[in-house]
Amino acid sequence: MAEMTATQLSAPAHDDHGHMSAEEHNENMKLGMWLYLASEIVIFSMMIVGYVLFRINEPDVVELAHSKLGVGLVTANTFVLLASSFFMVMGLRAMQQGNRQGMLRWIGATALGGAVFLAGQYIEYSELAHLGITLGYDIESQWQTFGMRFYAPTFFHGAHVFVGVLWALEVMRRGAKGRYDQNPIGIEMFGLYWHFVDVVWIMLFTLIYLV
């Protein structure tokens, strides 16, 4: 009896034996990326909460910072980053329509946007250093611990933008070789990441510069 079951009801073999189908692969990539972003959210929220608590406890220092921090540069920077997110979407769409050159142009624009953002952040940091806002604690300084509360989240975000720019360049390199012609999932992954970095910045910008 058992012998019969073994022979009669064995499983049919899949055609793509030993490999995942592209669809399965894409599903895995997306879920994995979301989980990764979830863990990133945790780290960012820790730093954001750290800043919010400081804001509540030391309103004077934050007032002072607001009066000294020019919001012009950083607003421009925010628009650059937002625009780069839009370029990103356009790049993915171009690839989905089979337009490889278009994709390369749009992703290139995205990388450029990220680079401009980083340059802006560098200029801003220099200005702040000039004002005496340092990362380390200085007992003499009027800024108290504003430096570390400010630099920690913004620098951590900047590092993410930097990684994003490198990633965009890698996407362009692979895209130029035709890697995404059949399956643009790689671009989509980068897109998820880039939008995440963008959303985090909007939160930081609102919390640190606006309210």
Add this chain to the structure above:
Amino acid sequence: MATIAVPLGGGQSRQEIEAVRRPALSEYLRWSVDHKIIGVQYGVTSLLFFIIGGALAMGIRLELWTPELDFMVSGAAYNSLFTMHGTIMIFLFIIPMWAAYGNFVVPLQLGAKDMAFPWLNAFAFWLIPPAGVVMLLGYFVSPAEAGWTSYPPLSTLFSGDGQTLWALGAHLLGLSSILGSINFIVTILNMRPPEMTIWRMPLLCWAVLATSIIAVMATPFLAGALTLLLLDRMTGTTFFDASGGGDVLLWQNIFWFYSHPAVYIMVLPGMGVLSEVLSIHSRKPVFGYRMVGLSSMAIAIVGFTVWAHHMFTSLQPELRIPFMITTMIIAVPTGIKMFSWLGTIWGGKIRFTSAMLFALGFMSMFVIGGITGVMLAALPFDIHVHDTYFVVSHFHFVLFGGSVFAIYAALYHWFPKITGRMMDETLGRIHFVFTYLGFLITFFPMHIVGMLGMPRRVAVYDPAFTDFNRLISLAAFVLGFSTFIVLYNIARSYFHGPIAGANPWRALTLEWATTSPPPPTNFHDDPIPYEDPYGYGTKAATAYIEAIDMAFDRREAAPSGAD
């Protein structure tokens, strides 16, 4: 007739089955994306660190032989001893050891060809050896001395460069844990065969899923805390320095928000192993399968709400009560598991294999850890025994009596699948007796010493506790010795153990429905799981097991229709 299916019933020839060989040893020493290779890499690495951590524990017990400082050169040297013992056992032994079993077994149980992200899997593993080396490098500068909890300001303003290395190492291990867990979640959720609904999934997969969800959500807190610690140590920020506007309790809150869930990261996979082993070796379905699976999730969720019970002596008094209540609640899902296991073996046909002995040992020891856990949740009593040997005893009952016993059970249970050879059962039983008695006599008296007034982490103690400590040390040396029995057993069985065959335990889960060790692609065809992973005792189940035997081990005896 019920729908019964076995994998590999068709297409694979006798030659192909016989051609399956154990991977060459050199395979294990280089980069590989095969989850089975990576699983063994994890396992052997963890075992090495287990030996190092165990040697450090022996050093601790040697120092505590007398109430004065004698074996170690200074109190600081002693502090580094238990700091490294704790860190190694938690971050470099138990957590990666579960990644070892998870890696080897989970894809097989799901009938998958590999993990969802093989490359990422290998990357996560290869973060571990360098992280361990970075931590141990501390011994060449000034080893970390602030305990595995590393409370600032002791770990920031008052310790040497070894502490920086410690934090860097822990950071890498955290990253490895996050990446590994993402891989597990995606694999378990996305790569099951169509026949295997979530309610037909083996309970080890449930446990690994719950564990991985905890790890993905909690480990980033550790990463954040360590980042701030490193900034404080290296760049002059004052996140944890009260004289610079920081707060020492910030560390404790973030650290325990990770580290309490980490306790469940360490014990939940063990609970999954227990469900497998108890059911298979007593030949009876898991009692209340759904509740066992769901209680893993309940533990994972409630586990996030209890962290501050580690801070009962430092937290503002009015905040202590809520954490007492949540901590007590977590006893309920744990109790469900315990009772379900009892229901599983009750009325079964228990085989006293080494794996089963360790699983039963887990139950009898873990229950003590559970009871003292509820005692520790009772705030007024905790105030008395907080940071004493009572706590040391409690968490060893959970992490040794729990996790390590389960690790041993899993070793005896899956070793045949991993190597193709059986472990020596006689040695296994001797190992169990030494471990069980050594463990009990080592850790049970610690409850009493703690209640009588001995704080933890001291090299110098009240001479009134000398006799207790000598008893504990003697038993600890026996416990340490017991490790050599299993190491010898592993080495001997690897070369000389009896051939295991595909399914030596006559189990129903899919990892047994392939050769031992499995071929590089795990299965020849897409396997079809049995409708109930633990449905022992039915004709259909017996037939499924028979069919596996027929397909792999007694093929020549099968009727001609077999091909």
Add this chain to the structure above:
Amino acid sequence: MANNYGNRPSISPTTIVVAAVYLLVSVVGINWFTTFIPGIFPPQASAESKSVDELFFILMIVGGIVFFLIQGMLLISVIAFRARGDDTSDGPTYHGNMVLEIVWTVIPSLVVVFLAVISFNVWSQNSAPKANVNMVNGASIPINVIGARYAWTHTYETGRLTPNGDAIIINSGANLHTYIGQNVDLSLQTQDVIHSYWVPAMRVKQDLLPGDPRQGGRPTELRFTPVRIEGVVYPAEYPIVCAELCGDGHGRMRGAVIVYEDEAQYLEQFFEPAIHAILNPPADPVLRGEVEIQNYICNSCHVLDSLGWTGLTGPPLNGIADRAGERVPGQSAEEYIANSIWNSGAFRVPGYDQQMAAFGPDVVDAANVMTPEQLYSIVAYLCTQGEQSDCDMENSVTAIPDAIMTVFAMEVDITFGMSDDAAVEDGTPDTGAVEEAAESNAQNDSA
């Protein structure tokens, strides 16, 4: 194969008998367990300890029931349900029982709710603020505990004043003095890392948390009330232990709670003698220095055999006077000792990498404030620690103030008597007087 497919597990009469016997054993066993409870606790020396122990008793009963239940079920299972001989059959296919599962979810839930409620009651009773704390002579005096690596310091703000108008603060070092029935309310503050103040006999524990010294630190509170234990001779002594890892000497960070029989005994043997000693400091700077130096936390880091110090992190002070003149070129022994106390960062003894805490007239930590007079007496005392002191013992009365002048450009106003007949005059301190002072000191501490 003899498979009983689909049957429910059956319970044989034998199993029921075994279970009944086991039940009896566990009831006796739990009872027997509980007789050990007093033996696994330290003495019940506080009002709090009684309620904590009662709570533990209940936890032990509940825990004992769970323990015997589960171990018993395990034991019965492995005996009754073992596969005998060559039995290769499977067990019954039994997937669960909803009623049973609900039972073992609901009953433990109710039990933990019960335990949470009684724990809450004990907690609110023990942690409730009390009226009339730290009563001495009808007044409530603040008692402060300072934790510093690796020693405890207890100070009592007596509310009285010296003739000069300075507040009289008793410093009783590592020991806390109290009496039966006094509602003790301690304010705890650490000077460095986190410590934890634990008195096992009182069942109380509280961490000391670093705070910003400019904002008064981050004091925490600890309350308990000593009670009488029959058959104990008072004053009785109970250990104080540091329970939070604080570094190298963590295990040595100890002290004692000294409980007097009643307030009268407390006043007579501790409080009044201590105030008397403060109001009447020894005239001899060496003797005064010996008292003064013990008011600081020097013992936590230094070894000094004549005072029984066992600190580890700093250089030993035994024979310091023999070496002091050679440490820094151009500095006399007096100058070196004075400088290394008030200006502790200036010179570090080779082989010791930890910076000593700052002492001086205007340091942040109140416990480290040291006036020039105190410095003078401490230097005088340390100058006697050696066989052939480098200090100018012949002229110590002027040499030390001169040294302090040289180093700090600060006038030392010697208000205490520099009587001509002081023993230091002839270069060797009057050892008899030192011993006498040490004796009276020891009495103060342990009486």
